[in-house]
Amino acid sequence: MRTVETVTDATSSWDPYEQGCPSRDLLDRIGDKWSILVLGELGEHGTSRFTELRKRLSGVSEKMLTQTLRALERDGLVLRTVHPEVPVRVEYELTPLGHTLRGPLRGLTQWSLQHMAEVLAAREAYDVRTGQTG
Amino acid sequence: MRTVETVTDATSSWDPYEQGCPSRDLLDRIGDKWSILVLGELGEHGTSRFTELRKRLSGVSEKMLTQTLRALERDGLVLRTVHPEVPVRVEYELTPLGHTLRGPLRGLTQWSLQHMAEVLAAREAYDVRTGQTG
DNA sequence: CCTGGGAACTCTCCATCGGTAAGTAGCCAC
DNA sequence: GTGGCTACTTACCGATGGAGAGTTCCCAGG
Numbered sequence A, B: 001m002r003t004v005e006t007v008t009d010a011t012s013s014w015d016p017y018e019q020g021c022p023s024r025d026l027l028d029r030i031g032d033k034w035s036i037l038v039l040g041e042l043g044e045h046g047t048s049r050f051t052e053l054r055k056r057l058s059g060v061s062e063k064m065l066t067q068t069l070r071a072l073e074r075d076g077l078v079l080r081t082v083h084p085e086v087p088v089r090v091e092y093e094l095t096p097l098g099h100t101l102r103g104p105l106r107g108l109t110q111w112s113l114q115h116m117a118e119v120l121a122a123r124e125a126y127d128v129r130t131g132q133t134g
Numbered sequence C: 001c002c003t004g005g006g007a008a009c010t011c012t013c014c015a016t017c018g019g020t021a022a023g024t025a026g027c028c029a030c
Numbered sequence D: 001g002t003g004g005c006t007a008c009t010t011a012c013c014g015a016t017g018g019a020g021a022g023t024t025c026c027c028a029g030g
Helices: A005-011 A021-029 A033-045 A049-054 A062-072 A096-100 A101-128 B007-012 B022-030 B033-045 B049-056 B061-076 B103-129
Strands: A076-084 A089-094 B077-081 B089-094
Touching: A021 A033, A021 B033, A021 B103, A033 A049, A033 A062, A033 A076, A033 A089, A033 A096, A033 A101, A033 B022, A049 A062, A049 A089, A062 A076, A062 B103, A076 B049, A089 A096, A096 A101, A096 B103, A101 B022, A101 B061, A101 B103, B022 B033, B033 B049, B033 B061, B033 B077, B033 B089, B049 B061, B049 B089, B061 B077
Parallel strands: none
Antiparallel strands: A076 A089, B077 B089
16 A cells, blocks of 8 residues: 555656556546446445346446456455355445545536536537437 | 426436436446546647647547547537638637536546556456466 | 256347548648 | 648448346255
């Protein structure tokens, strides 16, 4: 675990606007559709099982849920615990690192909730301007 | 159609965890790889031309840059201005609504910058645990 | 012994998406 | 009329995401 004192130095050496910079990959990963929702769910609800998550994130395929969880586990954001019972029980929860993402992520979801109406109106106006149907 | 007067009420009636809810689409759009970078660039640098953006977001294809800008324009986040000169000059800038997204987005990019090292370390540890090569 | 059932995947097939690169439009200088 | 500039648009194609069936592990029931 690094100390936080040298954060400024650490951040100054990466640039997400540069192709090939790892920070762009990371931004892409945490900005991913299902990652945002999985992290949000685990943040609000705490520990969850695979099928619970699948139900709550309505519309996610099992394949994508597995892939997303694996990626988040690899990045140290989610902890995966297998309980060797019958049938097997697998629980997912945020790591301390994962919890530090809750704030920024909540910012995003709250913005989208708060400005839904404006965006919807803008879309309608745009479609009228450009003559789109529906 | 919901009324806009009661923003707090308005946000409570949408749920990005529900399939088909427009807020999920919106979250997906603003959480998009290129959208984050385009909005970030326009936020930091102000008005930019097409080719300027393409240079700064190294690795973006013209197709994706066009698509992203169009989507952001449709959502009322970006203003597109065509100057009928020769050759034509097109400028992009954030709308007031787009500016309200700067904060949440900066939160995300800063998090990714600040925690790069931890994530990179977690990935290495995971790859060692699971026996991946590279 | 064989079937069935629950949880968490894993695999296969197919449609859509993103990247690459070449083509288009409008207009002016040569 | 050929080339050049800017901002796209289009065609092609490999990679990615969704739908759904199959797999593994173990135990209960007939």
